[in-house]
Amino acid sequence: xxxxxxxxxxxxxxxxxxxxxxxxxxxxxxxxxxxxxxxxxxxxxxxxxxxxxxxxxxxxxxxxxxxxxxxxxxxxxxxxxxxxxxxxxxxxxxxxxxxxxxxxxxxxxxxxx
Amino acid sequence: xxxxxxxxxxxxxxxxxxxxxxxxxxxxxxxxxxxxxxxxxxxxxxxxxxxxxxxxxxxxxxxxxxxxxxxxxxxxxxxxxxxxxxxxxxxxxxxxxxxxxxxxxxxxxxxxx
Numbered sequence: 001x002x003x004x005x006x007x008x009x010x011x012x013x014x015x016x017x018x019x020x021x022x023x024x025x026x027x028x029x030x031x032x033x034x035x036x037x038x039x040x041x042x043x044x045x046x047x048x049x050x051x052x053x054x055x056x057x058x059x060x061x062x063x064x065x066x067x068x069x070x071x072x073x074x075x076x077x078x079x080x081x082x083x084x085x086x087x088x089x090x091x092x093x094x095x096x097x098x099x100x101x102x103x104x105x106x107x108x109x110x111x112x113x
Numbered sequence: 114x115x116x117x118x119x120x121x122x123x124x125x126x127x128x129x130x131x132x133x134x135x136x137x138x139x140x141x142x143x144x145x146x147x148x149x150x151x152x153x154x155x156x157x158x159x160x161x162x163x164x165x166x167x168x169x170x171x172x173x174x175x176x177x178x179x180x181x182x183x184x185x186x187x188x189x190x191x192x193x194x195x196x197x198x199x200x201x202x203x204x205x206x207x208x209x210x211x212x213x214x215x216x217x218x219x220x221x222x223x224x225x226x
């Protein structure tokens with residue numbers, strides 16, 4: 001199993017550009033989520049999904065969209081990038097919602113200039 | 114609102130000593146608490162989970178305690194090695210609708226040979 005994979009690993013965007021961060025898992029996990037990690041701050045939840053076709057907002061959802069058309073994939077879309085979205089983004093999955101153990105991807109480091 | 118604090122941003126110890134990291138929380142009664150390890154440029158990796166009705170959990174050189182009265186968890190690494198150098202994150206069961214976990218900011222452990 002590859003586990004949780006994320007692409008790209010690094011990305012530089014100009015303010016106003018849009019892009020999609022990809023996340024996939026091959027463990028047949030129902031629950032998937034996106035976090036951002038900033039220096040001096042803990043991981044903060046952006047959006048999550050409890051299963052295909054179901055998504056919900058986390059703590060910091062503004063400026064981001066998600067969809068979950070399949071169990072395996074959970075892309076994160078930045079609609080109009082802003083410098084405040086410069087961060088490291090992690091995708092995570094677990095067997096189901098309320099399953100405590102999270103499996104994290106390797107992360108995407110995004111810089112918005 | 115819920116608050117989770119890891120007592121120090123950095124901890125430096127000598128190889129062979131026991132490292133003790135602290136996680137405190139307020140305004141909350143989590144069903145469980147987890148510890149993750151994060152290496153630079155990588156995603157967090159699950160280490161241990163302890164439930165509210167458990168006092169202590171061990172895994173090889175790792176030990177976690179959970180005191181629901183003090184609202185505190187201690188994470189111990191015995192006979193520490195330079196390879197244990199990493200950032201350690203504490204995470205609590207959110208217990209609400211916004212996803213699964215709340216993360217602390219982490220403690221960066223450096224083990225000197």
